[in-house]
Amino acid sequence: MPYSSFSPKARWDRHIHETGEEKSSTAIGRRIEVLVWFKNTRANPRLFIWNNNKYKIKEITYYWQERRGQETLHCFSVSTGLDLYQISFSSVSLSWRLDKVIS
Amino acid sequence: MILHIDMDAFFASIEQAINPRLKEKPLIVGSRDNRMHTVVCAASYEAKAYGIDSGMSSRDALQLCPNLEFVPAQQGRYIWISEQIFRMLEGYGFSLAYTSIDEFQMDINDSVEPQKFARQIQERIYADFHITASVGIAKNWLLAKLASKLNKPNGIAVLTDTNLTEILDLVAVGKICGVGKKTGQILSDLGVKTCLDLYLKSADFLEQNLGKYGFNLYLSLHSQERFEPAEEESRPKSVGHSYTLPRATQTPGFIRAWVRLLSEMVAQRLRAQNLLADTVHLWLNGPEMGNLGAQKAFHEGSNDGYQIYQRSLKIMAKIGPKMPKVRALGVTCSGLLPNRYLPLFEEQKRREDLLKTIDKINGRFGEGSIYPGIIGLTKRMPRI
Ligand SMILES: [Mg+2]
Numbered sequence: 500m501p502y503s504s505f506s507p508k509a510r511w512d513r514h515i516h517e518t519g520e521e522k523s524s525t526a527i528g529r530r531i532e533v534l535v536w537f538k539n540t541r542a543n544p545r546l547f548i549w550n551n552n553k554y555k556i557k558e559i560t561y562y563w564q565e566r567r568g569q570e571t572l573h574c575f576s577v578s579t580g581l582d583l584y585q586i587s588f589s590s591v592s593l594s595w596r597l598d599k600v601i602s
Numbered sequence: 603m604i605l606h607i608d609m610d611a612f613f614a615s616i617e618q619a620i621n622p623r624l625k626e627k628p629l630i631v632g633s634r635d636n637r638m639h640t641v642v643c644a645a646s647y648e649a650k651a652y653g654i655d656s657g658m659s660s661r662d663a664l665q666l667c668p669n670l671e672f673v674p675a676q677q678g679r680y681i682w683i684s685e686q687i688f689r690m691l692e693g694y695g696f697s698l699a700y701t702s703i704d705e706f707q708m709d710i711n712d713s714v715e716p717q718k719f720a721r722q723i724q725e726r727i728y729a730d731f732h733i734t735a736s737v738g739i740a741k742n743w744l745l746a747k748l749a750s751k752l753n754k755p756n757g758i759a760v761l762t763d764t765n766l767t768e769i770l771d772l773v774a775v776g777k778i779c780g781v782g783k784k785t786g787q788i789l790s791d792l793g794v795k796t797c798l799d800l801y802l803k804s805a806d807f808l809e810q811n812l813g814k815y816g817f818n819l820y821l822s823l824h825s826q827e828r829f830e831p832a833e834e835e836s837r838p839k840s841v842g843h844s845y846t847l848p849r850a851t852q853t854p855g856f857i858r859a860w861v862r863l864l865s866e867m868v869a870q871r872l873r874a875q876n877l878l879a880d881t882v883h884l885w886l887n888g889p890e891m892g893n894l895g896a897q898k899a900f901h902e903g904s905n906d907g908y909q910i911y912q913r914s915l916k917i918m919a920k921i922g923p924k925m926p927k928v929r930a931l932g933v934t935c936s937g938l939l940p941n942r943y944l945p946l947f948e949e950q951k952r953r954e955d956l957l958k959t960i961d962k963i964n965g966r967f968g969e970g971s972i973y974p975g976i977i978g979l980t981k982r983m984p985r986i
Binding site: 564566 | 620678679966
């Protein structure tokens, strides 16, 4: 037997918010329009529009999912060559958001 | 043979994969947003080179390396990636167990060549998740876990009957999982300094000097057994939550709000498992009082956060009229029994319906979507 039968859910799915003293200045949380290329059963965001500006995506550095109740967020970290952004697609609202600028 | 697969600097490696700017830089992942007031959850290998490691305060870490990069922990993504790795490993068809969020154990048979197989797993993890893992292979889980630490990062170590004694002789006994400072000191006083020294001791010797733990240690070290995959979780003995504040505070309303939040979290877990608890344990820690814990058993079991909170306050009242300086606190419920009671009075029934509805809303929209107003106070540290 391994020394502990660990279930990641038992420990990690209970979100406990943090007592904060400073707000992260990079959070944005705005709706955006996104052009996505579906290729090899994967969604590849190629371009997003935020504040009437077009941002061409040069590279998707990572993809992961996060859960909020019944909602699944499909998260992408995307690079425009100049900056790195986190954008996400909600399985409930079927909309895209610009979550933050990753510094 | 058992394969122990351990991700290298898991959280830090994920953050480096997400943000290429952080690659090959000393980086810490902190448990909260404020880089000056947090604890290191994970350190990149570049940070470890400065002597920085998990558990250290971020302030100390920054002192060791002034140009240290910092990212606050993002639990959600780490859990998801951990689950994906588990699923991928499951695909190989061997029995598999989680031992922590970034460690997995697999019981392989003779159909694969261990070292080659380990290499294949490493490559797969790197290709799919852009992070590295170290693999230890040995006849039992304890030695496999030890082996996984020997060639970190991105390493493989195999302990076989032929090389076992030679390798164990080179490794300090403190590297063995479960041998902490205290046990290490006892062993050292007995002349047991290396893993080999320990390995060669008899079960009787270890039991005489370390009690039952020593006997179990002997069994774990020498076991040839395969493991069964983790069984379904059995009923827990207690349910608790604790939290460490960014700094100590005496503000009563703020401390009570945290007691309420922790009580609600405990209660929600009790309800999810349809349990009642009749004993509440409150634990406080502060710079002046040190650790202070007290518990009280009540006639009636409860899984209502408000009631558990009220019971915690009763315990707190015994501490004294003045609120002490609190840095960390915890609420734990024990004396668990299955909830078989039907509400007798209309008032109880309404309360139960309310709790059920709250659980449903939070289940659908995410934890913390609806909460008692007082909990809002926990989000901001009060100014002194
Ligand atoms: Mg690890």
